[in-house]
Amino acid sequence: xxxxxxxxxxxxxxxxxxxxxxxxxxxxxxxxxxxxxxxxxxxxxxxxxxxxxxxxxxxxxxxxxxxxxxxxxxxxxxxxxxxxxxxxxxxxxxxxxxxxxxxxxxxxxxxxxxxxxxxxxxxxxxxxxxxxxxxxxxxxxxxxxxxxxxxxxxxxxxxxxxxxxxxxxxxxxxxxxxxxxxxxxxxxxxxxxxxxxxxxxxxxxxxxxxxxxxxxxxxxxxxxxxxxxxxxxxxxxxxxxxxxxxxxxxxxxxxxxx
Amino acid sequence: xxxxxxxxxxxxxxxxxxxxxxxxxxxxxxxxxxxxxxxxxxxxxxxxxxxxxxxxxxxxxxxxxxxxxxxxxxxxxxxxxxxxxxxxxxxxxxxxxxxxxxxxxxxxxxxxxxxxxxxxxxxxxxxxxxxxxxxxxxxxxxxxxxxxxxxxxxxxxxxxxxxxxxxxxxxxxxxxxxxxxxxxxxxxxxxxxxxxxxxxxxxxxxxxxxxxxxxxxxxxxxxxxxxxxxxxxxxxxxxxxxxxxxxxxxxxxxxxxxxxxxxxxxxxxxxxxxxxxxxxxxxxxxxxxxxxxxxxxxxxxxxxx
Ligand SMILES: Nc1ncnc2c1ncn2[C@@H]1O[C@H](COP(=O)(O)OP(=O)(O)OP(=O)(O)O)[C@@H](O)[C@H]1O
Ligand SMILES: [Mg+2]
Numbered sequence: 001x002x003x004x005x006x007x008x009x010x011x012x013x014x015x016x017x018x019x020x021x022x023x024x025x026x027x028x029x030x031x032x033x034x035x036x037x038x039x040x041x042x043x044x045x046x047x048x049x050x051x052x053x054x055x056x057x058x059x060x061x062x063x064x065x066x067x068x069x070x071x072x073x074x075x076x077x078x079x080x081x082x083x084x085x086x087x088x089x090x091x092x093x094x095x096x097x098x099x100x101x102x103x104x105x106x107x108x109x110x111x112x113x114x115x116x117x118x119x120x121x122x123x124x125x126x127x128x129x130x131x132x133x134x135x136x137x138x139x140x141x142x143x144x145x146x147x148x149x150x151x152x153x154x155x156x157x158x159x160x161x162x163x164x165x166x167x168x169x170x171x172x173x174x175x176x177x178x179x180x181x182x183x184x185x186x187x188x189x190x191x192x193x194x195x196x197x198x199x200x201x202x203x204x205x206x207x208x209x210x211x212x213x214x215x216x217x218x219x220x221x222x223x224x225x226x227x228x229x230x231x232x233x234x235x236x237x238x239x240x241x242x243x244x245x246x247x248x249x250x251x252x253x254x255x256x257x258x
Numbered sequence: 259x260x261x262x263x264x265x266x267x268x269x270x271x272x273x274x275x276x277x278x279x280x281x282x283x284x285x286x287x288x289x290x291x292x293x294x295x296x297x298x299x300x301x302x303x304x305x306x307x308x309x310x311x312x313x314x315x316x317x318x319x320x321x322x323x324x325x326x327x328x329x330x331x332x333x334x335x336x337x338x339x340x341x342x343x344x345x346x347x348x349x350x351x352x353x354x355x356x357x358x359x360x361x362x363x364x365x366x367x368x369x370x371x372x373x374x375x376x377x378x379x380x381x382x383x384x385x386x387x388x389x390x391x392x393x394x395x396x397x398x399x400x401x402x403x404x405x406x407x408x409x410x411x412x413x414x415x416x417x418x419x420x421x422x423x424x425x426x427x428x429x430x431x432x433x434x435x436x437x438x439x440x441x442x443x444x445x446x447x448x449x450x451x452x453x454x455x456x457x458x459x460x461x462x463x464x465x466x467x468x469x470x471x472x473x474x475x476x477x478x479x480x481x482x483x484x485x486x487x488x489x490x491x492x493x494x495x496x497x498x499x500x501x502x503x504x505x506x507x508x509x510x511x512x513x514x515x516x517x518x519x520x521x522x523x524x525x526x527x528x529x530x531x532x533x534x535x536x537x538x539x540x541x542x543x544x545x546x547x548x549x550x551x552x553x554x555x556x557x558x559x560x561x562x563x
Binding site for chain 2: 116168
């Protein structure tokens with residue numbers, strides 16, 4: 001079976017700084033794949049490469065076997081890659097519902113004339129979108145916050161809203177950048193449940209970047225470890241936990257180590 | 259309640275020319291014209307968050323374009339005006355694509371330069387524009403009738419102003435308006451959900467230019483004489499001031515701002531020469547005290563009531 005995401009000898013440098021070098025791994029369909037590593041290891045950079053925010057200086061990325069390299073961000077999103085951001089990138093003045101509706105942008109098919117004249121095509125599309133937004137907000141537990149401006153939500157809620165907005169695009173690959181950071185224990189448990197649910201009911205492949213080992217070890221089907229921009233290990237969670245190199249470089253000293 | 263008020267205002271607009279003296283009708287139509295031009299700014303500056311100091315230039319394209327299409331080819335306004343506005347929209351789209359190379363303040367400066375260049379062209383391409391002397395605008399005709407009375411122009415202009423306001427309102431409940439708002443707040447966020455950011459910035463400029471040119475064409479019919487001095491950077495800045503004072507994110511903002519800016523000089527009589535000062539102070543006060551503009555204040559009062 002072709003991997004949902006296949007990263008091959010990927011590298012990028014910023015001036016003299018080598019942020020990623022020679023990184024290869026695959027995310028299997030319908031799996032949760034964690035990428036961990038110390039601060040500055042290149043995890044966010046990896047997500048920015050996959051989503052077209054950065055151009056790789058070497059290597060390539062394949063989504064279901066088709067190359068992603070060189071495509072603009074919005075085209076990569078159209079291929080079915082959605083993401084969240086380490087420091088959320090919500091549309092802060094829009095309500096939670098409008099944020100999700102913005103995520104549905106590509107799935108709304110009507111023009112400006114139909115909007116201005118309030119024709120049935122506009123009305124039906126918007127009504128259906130509103131129902132979808134409602135369902136997505138409920139899925140992440142924000143049904144009651146639909147009318148609240150995204151910027152006024154608590155941090156944990158903003159993270160969940162960003163997840164709902166990402167899901168609205170209808171992805172097959174979801175990239176999450178530290179969704180558990182700063183969450184309370186109960187919220188982290190919720191997150192674990194939501195991630196499993198997305199994998200099992202929607203069949204999503206999820207690439208999860210996080211430092212919170214309790215979450216990572218619970219949900220991951222496979223784990224890739226980055227260190228100084230290089231691949232340190234790529235294995236099953238149990239093996240990663242026992243890997244002496246990983247323990248020395250990351251797990252041993254990490255504050256959240258399980 | 260707000261809906262009833264709006265309907266009342268609309269009824270007032272319909273009845274006004276039957277009751278009011280013609281110079282009042284003229285002034286209200288001038289408010290209408292200004293509303294159309296400023297509605298364009300509400301889209302590009304308010305919704306999409308791209309500062310444009312080029313709106314007077316786009317108004318010039320509509321004014322000179324529709325006038326010369328009538329002068330040269332005898333093209334009636336109901337064809338010439340849309341044609342000029344479409345050309346302006348195309349120019350606006352291409353200008354918006356520049357945002358790939360220049361962003362934020364530099365884009366604002368570029369739009370200012372664009373406006374200055376257009377004005378220079380108006381002055382120096384004398385054979386095409388009448389140059390610094392100006393250009394007489396032929397009156398609009400409809401089936402052999404000449405439309406030049408204030409009431410006739412009023413009947414043509416006010417529906418355009420209502421339409422522009424309706425367009426702003428519609429954008430709030432549509433993918434296009436949400437895409438504009440999204441890219442204003444986070445370009446990476448917008449791109450990440452599949453919104454082509456550059457295309458939508460250019461679209462915002464195109465829509466803005468279209469409305470600017472449409473309003474400019476209406477303005478030409480009202481003043482009957484075009485002078486390049488009317489379409490400079492200062493006029494662009496005045497239009498931005500109207501947009502800001504009216505309220506950038508309120509669909510009624512352009513109409514509110516235009517009403518104040520058109521009526522105030524009339525009521526000030528001899529103090530008219532201090533207008534620039536008054537407006538500068540008003541703009542300053544607005545930015546400090548009511549960043550959402552007067553439209554925002556009205557909105558808050560409505561909510562409280
Ligand atoms: N746009 C950029 N320009 C220059 N250097 C960058 C850029 N983006 C990332 N880097 C550098 O690349 C390296 C990897 O950064 P990255 O943000 O990917 O780390 P990370 O693994 O996500 O760390 P953290 O756990 O702190 O989020 C860092 O040294 C960072 O300074
Ligand atoms: Mg990071």
